[in-house]
Amino acid sequence: MxxxxxxxxxxxxxxxxxxESAEKKTEPKKQVSTAESHREICYKILKEFGKPMHYKKVMxxxxxxxxxxxxxxxxxxxxxxxxxxxxxxxxxxxxxxxxTEWDNxxxxxxxxxx
Numbered sequence: 001m002x003x004x005x006x007x008x009x010x011x012x013x014x015x016x017x018x019x020e021s022a023e024k025k026t027e028p029k030k031q032v033s034t035a036e037s038h039r040e041i042c043y044k045i046l047k048e049f050g051k052p053m054h055y056k057k058v059m060x061x062x063x064x065x066x067x068x069x070x071x072x073x074x075x076x077x078x079x080x081x082x083x084x085x086x087x088x089x090x091x092x093x094x095x096x097x098x099x100t101e102w103d104n105x106x107x108x109x110x111x112x113x114x
Contacts, residue, residue, distance in 0.1 A: 038080040041065060043088050043099070052098035055081060 045061045059077040070076045081089045
C-alpha cells in the first residue's frame with residue numbers, strides 16, 4: 001500500500017517519555033539581561049583602556065571575552081553604548097565613545113586650575 005510505513009519503522013513512545021518531554025518544556029527559563037551585561041563589559045573595557053575608543057574596537061575586545069551572541073555584534077555594541085540608561089558613555093563623533101566620568105574629571109581639573 002502506498003504511503004503507509006511498515007510497523008517496524010514507527011517510533012514507540014511510552015507515557016513516561018511523553019511526561020518527561022512535557023516537563024522540560026514547562027520549566028521556567030532564567031531571565032538574563034544581555035543588554036546590561038554588554039554595557040557592563042563595554043564600561044570595563046573603556047575603563048581598562050583609559051582613553052576613548054571606536055565602538056568596533058570595543059566590539060573586538062568584547063569578542064575576545066566571548067560575550068556576544070548576535071549576528072551583528074558591532075551593531076549590538078553600538079546600540080548598547082548609545083542607549084545606556086546610566087549615561088556612562090559619551091559619543092565623541094563617528095563611532096568614538098568615551099566615559100562621561102572622564103569628562104567630569106577634566107572639568108574638575110579646569111575648575112581647580114582657575
